[in-house]
Amino acid sequence: MSNKELSKDESLALITDMISQAKRNVAKGGSFYFLLWGWVVMFANLGHYLIAKFDWLDYPYIVWTLTIPAVIASIVYGAKKSKEKVKSHLDRLYSQIWLAVFIGVIIILFFMGNVNYNVNAIILTFAGIGTFISGRALRFQPLVAGGIALWISSIVAFNLHPIDQYLVGAVGILAGYLIPGYLLRKAEK
Amino acid sequence: MSFAQLDPLLHSQLRLAVMSLLIGVDSAEFVFIKEKTGATAGNLSVQLDKLSNAGYISVTKSFKGKKPLTTCSITKVGIKAFEDYVNNLKQYIE
Numbered sequence: 001m002s003n004k005e006l007s008k009d010e011s012l013a014l015i016t017d018m019i020s021q022a023k024r025n026v027a028k029g030g031s032f033y034f035l036l037w038g039w040v041v042m043f044a045n046l047g048h049y050l051i052a053k054f055d056w057l058d059y060p061y062i063v064w065t066l067t068i069p070a071v072i073a074s075i076v077y078g079a080k081k082s083k084e085k086v087k088s089h090l091d092r093l094y095s096q097i098w099l100a101v102f103i104g105v106i107i108i109l110f111f112m113g114n115v116n117y118n119v120n121a122i123i124l125t126f127a128g129i130g131t132f133i134s135g136r137a138l139r140f141q142p143l144v145a146g147g148i149a150l151w152i153s154s155i156v157a158f159n160l161h162p163i164d165q166y167l168v169g170a171v172g173i174l175a176g177y178l179i180p181g182y183l184l185r186k187a188e189k
Numbered sequence: 190m191s192f193a194q195l196d197p198l199l200h201s202q203l204r205l206a207v208m209s210l211l212i213g214v215d216s217a218e219f220v221f222i223k224e225k226t227g228a229t230a231g232n233l234s235v236q237l238d239k240l241s242n243a244g245y246i247s248v249t250k251s252f253k254g255k256k257p258l259t260t261c262s263i264t265k266v267g268i269k270a271f272e273d274y275v276n277n278l279k280q281y282i283e
Contacts, residue, residue: 003201008281011205015275018209021225085221092215
């Protein structure tokens with residue numbers, strides 16, 4: 001490409017071509033995160049529910065230590081992705097949405113005693129917000145439906161004993177993260 | 190109506206290509222722009238400087254490991270200039 005002046009048609013053709021070039025290089029939406037967190041959170045929810053329900057251990061919340069390697073995996077994956085040569089607006093929006101959800105969840109966990117340990121229902125509401133907005137931003141309907149599924153499970157959870165909320169949480173995550181996550185991965189290929 | 194109305198800074202093949210690439214993304218690295226435009230590194234640097242001096246793009250220089258890394262993104266002034274350019278262009282087409 002040189003510095004030559006363009007005719008009006010050449011100008012238009014060039015603009016269109018370059019915009020579509022940039023579009024094709026847009027990094028793909030994060031099915032990785034939905035699958036990673038889907039499996040980890042579903043497994044931890046189920047584990048917590050079973051341990052607490054059948055009194056297997058004194059500290060059922062020990063299963064949530066599983067989220068520590070998941071946080072590390074997310075950071076490593078995120079760092080790798082940020083090395084890509086081009087960053088789309090969507091990439092940035094996406095990471096900011098989930099950073100906001102993550103901060104919200106941490107705040108809730110910190111004050112879980114203040115809300116009578118009803119954290120699961122609240123976290124499901126937050127996860128629903130992140131999933132719904134991600135779905136809208138990516139124009140990917142299964143994620144939008146996943147967000148709604150998480151909100152429904154949050155409504156159900158609010159009406160249950162904190163221990164039973166973990167079971168609802170596992171189902172909500174299956175419907176809200178894992179199923180749309182696999183559909184998203186398929187769509188990314 | 191004449192072509193003189195079109196922003197001369199944008200009415201050049203490589204600079205217009207750069208702006209068209211950057212309008213669609215949050216930021217892009219020098220190598221990405223070079224690859225997509227097929228320009229030589231030297232020429233691209235000169236044109237990026239021109240766009241940067243006009244305030245159309247912002248250029249950030251950093252390091253990726255030991256390699257220097259140049260990242261470009263379009264500014265608000267640049268977006269306005271690009272929109273005006275496209276709108277002016279439309280007048281000729283209509």
